[in-house]
Amino acid sequence: MQKEKIFVIEDEEDIAEIIRFNLQREGFEVKVVYSGNEAISRIKQEMPKLILLDLMLPGIDGLTLFRLLKQDAATKSIPVIMVTAKGEETDIVTGLELGADDYIPKPFKIRELIARVKSVMRKKTTITPSETDDIQIGEIRILPEKHEIYVNDQLVKLTQTEFKILHAMARKPGRVFTRYQIVDVARGSDAIVTDRSVDVHIVSIRRKLGSAGKRIETVHGVGYKFLE
Amino acid sequence: MIYQWFVRNSIIIGISVFVVLWFGLYFIAGYKNYKTILLLWFVLTAVLSILNVLFLKKVIQPFERLIETIQSLHQPSDNKPQSLLQESLDEKFNQSLRNLIEKLQANYSNIVHQRNELEALLSSMVEGMIAVDNQGYVLRINRAARELFSIHNDEFNGKLLIEVVRNTDLQNFVQKLLTQKTTLEDKIVISKIQKTLQVHGSPLYDTQGMQFGVVLVLNDITRLEKLEKIRREFVSNVSHELKTPITSIRGYVETIREIGFEDREMTIKFLDTILKHTERLSAIIEDLLNLSRIERDEREIEKEEMDLIPILRNLVEELEPRLQKYQIQVEFKVPNQLICLGNKLLLRQAFFNLLDNAIKYAADGKKIVIQSQIQDQKIVLSFQDFGPGIDKKHHERIFERFYRLDVARSRNLGGTGLGLAIVKHVILAHHGNVTLESEVGKGTTFQIHLPIFTPNDQLT
Numbered sequence: 072m073q074k075e076k077i078f079v080i081e082d083e084e085d086i087a088e089i090i091r092f093n094l095q096r097e098g099f100e101v102k103v104v105y106s107g108n109e110a111i112s113r114i115k116q117e118m119p120k121l122i123l124l125d126l127m128l129p130g131i132d133g134l135t136l137f138r139l140l141k142q143d144a145a146t147k148s149i150p151v152i153m154v155t156a157k158g159e160e161t162d163i164v165t166g167l168e169l170g171a172d173d174y175i176p177k178p179f180k181i182r183e184l185i186a187r188v189k190s191v192m193r194k195k196t197t198i199t200p201s202e203t204d205d206i207q208i209g210e211i212r213i214l215p216e217k218h219e220i221y222v223n224d225q226l227v228k229l230t231q232t233e234f235k236i237l238h239a240m241a242r243k244p245g246r247v248f249t250r251y252q253i254v255d256v257a258r259g260s261d262a263i264v265t266d267r268s269v270d271v272h273i274v275s276i277r278r279k280l281g282s283a284g285k286r287i288e289t290v291h292g293v294g295y296k297f298l299e
Numbered sequence: 300m301i302y303q304w305f306v307r308n309s310i311i312i313g314i315s316v317f318v319v320l321w322f323g324l325y326f327i328a329g330y331k332n333y334k335t336i337l338l339l340w341f342v343l344t345a346v347l348s349i350l351n352v353l354f355l356k357k358v359i360q361p362f363e364r365l366i367e368t369i370q371s372l373h374q375p376s377d378n379k380p381q382s383l384l385q386e387s388l389d390e391k392f393n394q395s396l397r398n399l400i401e402k403l404q405a406n407y408s409n410i411v412h413q414r415n416e417l418e419a420l421l422s423s424m425v426e427g428m429i430a431v432d433n434q435g436y437v438l439r440i441n442r443a444a445r446e447l448f449s450i451h452n453d454e455f456n457g458k459l460l461i462e463v464v465r466n467t468d469l470q471n472f473v474q475k476l477l478t479q480k481t482t483l484e485d486k487i488v489i490s491k492i493q494k495t496l497q498v499h500g501s502p503l504y505d506t507q508g509m510q511f512g513v514v515l516v517l518n519d520i521t522r523l524e525k526l527e528k529i530r531r532e533f534v535s536n537v538s539h540e541l542k543t544p545i546t547s548i549r550g551y552v553e554t555i556r557e558i559g560f561e562d563r564e565m566t567i568k569f570l571d572t573i574l575k576h577t578e579r580l581s582a583i584i585e586d587l588l589n590l591s592r593i594e595r596d597e598r599e600i601e602k603e604e605m606d607l608i609p610i611l612r613n614l615v616e617e618l619e620p621r622l623q624k625y626q627i628q629v630e631f632k633v634p635n636q637l638i639c640l641g642n643k644l645l646l647r648q649a650f651f652n653l654l655d656n657a658i659k660y661a662a663d664g665k666k667i668v669i670q671s672q673i674q675d676q677k678i679v680l681s682f683q684d685f686g687p688g689i690d691k692k693h694h695e696r697i698f699e700r701f702y703r704l705d706v707a708r709s710r711n712l713g714g715t716g717l718g719l720a721i722v723k724h725v726i727l728a729h730h731g732n733v734t735l736e737s738e739v740g741k742g743t744t745f746q747i748h749l750p751i752f753t754p755n756d757q758l759t
Contacts, residue, residue: 083543085572089550156542178546181553
């Protein structure tokens with residue numbers, strides 16, 4: 072079987088090297104690129120399965136490079152994990168809203184990095200359930216056609232807004248949703264949702280789900296995600 | 300008014316009086332005694348005329364003076380008016396009028412005094428102050444606020460605030476203040492003058508408790524904001540600079556731990572990398588500490604009379620292996636002695652940083668020139684390289700901590716990002732300054748300006 076190709080775009084040689092070493096051991100083919108300028112053409116040539124992107128790069132910075140990738144039809148669908156030392160929440164949020172699949176703050180644990188890479192790879196192969204498909208994750212079952220949610224076979228009453236939010240997040244488990252993305256999801260429902268009132272809705276959903284509410288995890292300063 | 304009417308109609312009144320007299324006498328004495336009547340009439344007329352003149356003098360003159368007095372009250376500096384009333388109608392009236400005038404004058408000067416005091420108070424305020432009425436018309440703008448928005452003295456008279464200061468944020472703030480009737484605080488950026496203002500606003504009430512406007516107090520916090528931004532950037536930079544080596548160390552340690560020591564050669568290579576990054580971490584921390592120490596002691600570093608030349612020659616000797624490696628020649632254009640008052644260790648550190656940079660960025664096989672001259676009572680020591688040069692846009696920021704032209708390159712060369720910041724602060728501590736001349740493709744010259752040593756300088 073052909074190895075899956077991962078691009079590591081990282082200007083720190085030693086960090087790039089240790090990522091390459093570990094991902095290769097996991098059976099991936101790894102290409103390291105040290106600058107943003109060089110990255111674009113090589114990505115188009117080699118079409119990797121995944122890109123690990125450092126946001127602080129010489130030349131074109133990471134976020135700009137990311138935008139370019141998402142604007143290009145050919146590279147649009149390649150999953151991207153952002154790696155950043157700046158811890159600038161605005162950069163992370165911008166990245167996620169532009170469609171990054173995950174982010175890893177530096178300094179990271181190698182094991183965690185590998186796990187995230189694998190998780191994003193797996194997500195790409197499993198197809199996101201359609202709007203009307205039933206979803207079963209752990210103790211939670213969502214029946215979109217009936218507009219019903221069961222936790223351990225107990226019917227849970229959610230408002231229309233809450234249902235929309237939970238359904239959207241459960242369709243893409245593990246994926247971080249920023250507040251604005253949640254606002255978008257809830258648009259057109261009974262309540263007006265703003266980026267700050269998102270928190271209130273999430274608290275309410277968690278409470279109604281009871282013990283299963285733990286599945287909605289807060290990603291500090293960024294948003295929320297639904298755990299697998 | 301009556302007096303004026305009298306004067307204006309005096310002829311008619313006079314004639315009427317005489318006519319009435321004539322007919323009166325005629326009626327009493329009868330037609331036959333017309334001679335007597337004529338005589339009597341003449342006598343009476345004469346008496347009446349004299350009385351009239353006397354009366355007018357007595358009655359009207361004080362009124363005239365009173366009017367003069369009242370008119371003169373408009374000029375507060377004039378203190379004479381009381382004397383004009385001396386020969387007045389009635390002593391009581393005179394007295395009470397005098398009291399009234401005195402009181403009026405006292406009140407008047409009181410008001411003037413208070414107004415001057417208020418004016419002085421407002422114009423000596425560092426904060427800008429703007430008072431606006433309920434309709435948004437400007438009541439008052441103090442000097443500081445006028446300067447802030449460069450408004451000329453009377454430009455605001457009878458104008459709306461928005462006409463005087465064209466800023467919608469400020470306008471909205473005033474509107475909010477007028478409707479909410481509470482004290483408010485906000486930060487407003489005036490882009491036209493590139494300033495950030497902290498604005499406090501509160502409603503103004505008259506003695507009946509009715510709101511008649513609002514008052515705004517403006518604080519210019521542009522400098523504070525800038526400092527805060529620099530501080531934030533610095534913290535963010537420090538964390539980034541520290542996280543980068545830690546990420547490497549962690550990654551390599553975890554990897555070694557994971558795969559054991561199967562491959563001895565690889566393990567040693569990994570350990571070397573870890574070592575390199577711990578060294579870098581400690582170099583950054585060392586530089587940070589140095590920098591904060593220099594900054595703290597800037598005013599009181601120990602200085603002694605010293606010669607700069609041996610320090611420079613010594614440094615070059617020390618750097619010889621690296622110079623040879625890159626085939627760089629160092630050319631000295633200096634006198635035998637260059638005496639200044641300084642701290643040997645700190646100056647050595649600054650020179651080292653500059654030479655180190657010159658070696659790192661000078662192209663291989665080129666030279667570095669160290670030159671000195673005396674200019675305007677200052678020692679000017681320059682370090683010139685013929686490397687790639689530095690783009691103009693970086694010149695202003697290059698002495699900032701962690702400011703890098705090329706992040707990857709500089710880090711690979713082992714820089715901490717603090718070298719030039721240290722140079723700057725060392726030289727500042729010596730009451731000198733550092734300048735930079737550079738052109739892309741031609742090279743870079745750093746110039747250190749230090750005060751020249753004169754023997755009667757105080758040793759500290």
